[in-house]
Amino acid sequence: MAQCRQRRSRARGAVAVEFALVLVPLLMLVTGVAEYGRAIYQYNALTKATRDAARFLSQYAPSEPNYPVDKAKCIAVYGKTTCGGAAIVNGLSPSMVVVCDRVDSSGCGSKQFGNVAIYEGGNSSNPPAGTINLVEVKISGFTYSPMQSYLNVGALAFSDIATVMRQVL
Numbered sequence: 001m002a003q004c005r006q007r008r009s010r011a012r013g014a015v016a017v018e019f020a021l022v023l024v025p026l027l028m029l030v031t032g033v034a035e036y037g038r039a040i041y042q043y044n045a046l047t048k049a050t051r052d053a054a055r056f057l058s059q060y061a062p063s064e065p066n067y068p069v070d071k072a073k074c075i076a077v078y079g080k081t082t083c084g085g086a087a088i089v090n091g092l093s094p095s096m097v098v099v100c101d102r103v104d105s106s107g108c109g110s111k112q113f114g115n116v117a118i119y120e121g122g123n124s125s126n127p128p129a130g131t132i133n134l135v136e137v138k139i140s141g142f143t144y145s146p147m148q149s150y151l152n153v154g155a156l157a158f159s160d161i162a163t164v165m166r167q168v169l
Contacts, residue, residue, distance in 0.1 A: 035146050042089045043158060046139050049076045049088050050163040053097070053137040056081075058165045062103040062135070073097040076137060092142060100136040101167060108136055113167075138162035 053076040060067055073094040074083040083094060098107035102114025113136065117128035144156040 031148055035148065038147065039144050039156065042144055043161070045089050046092070046142060046158070046161045047163070049079070049092075050137045050139055050161055052076070052079070053099075054135055054163040054165040057099065057101070057135045057137065058167045061168050062101040062133075067103075069099050070094075072099060072137060076139065089142075091145065092139070096139050096141050098136075098138045098140060100138070102133045108138065111136070133167040134164050135167040136162055136164045 053072040056075050057068070057072045068081070070083075071081040074081055076097045077083065077087050077092050077094050078085055079088050087093070100106075100108035100111065100113055105111060105113050113134045115131040116134055117124075118130055118132055119126055120129045138160050139158075139162075140160040142158045142161070144158060146154075146156075
């Protein structure tokens with residue numbers, strides 16, 4: 001009986017030490033999973049923002065005198081047609097939003113947005129069935145900043161996030 005008490009008294013703090021040794025990697029793992037989830041959430045929010053702005057612009061012809069490019073940029077950044085308030089994602093600004101259409105495609109390289117041929121069944125060997133105009137809303141230059149700095153991850157630059165939709169002729 002005395003030996004049993006001696007063993008318990010020697011092992012009294014062992015559980016606390018083991019818990020402390022396991023706690024640090026466990027907290028780092030949980031923090032990393034939370035940061036990864038936050039990054040995916042922000043990427044998803046940016047994707048939806050470009051989709052909303054492209055859907056808004058798809059209702060207008062780019063040759064109209066009141067073509068609402070600035071309103072579309074506000075939709076992409078703030079979620080509404082007026083600029084102001086909190087951005088959908090921290091660090092996002094209207095200068096990061098690029099709109100390309102058949103009138104101005106300067107921010108989208110050599111892509112074609114006006115009179116794009118469409119084919120029945122996707123078979124381009126047949127003559128075109130008609131043409132469509134496209135509009136692209138793109139967010140470029142967005143950098144994800146993690147909340148925790150002790151993981152020493154640093155900022156993560158997202159690649160361009162773009163949505164292309166059919167636009168009125």
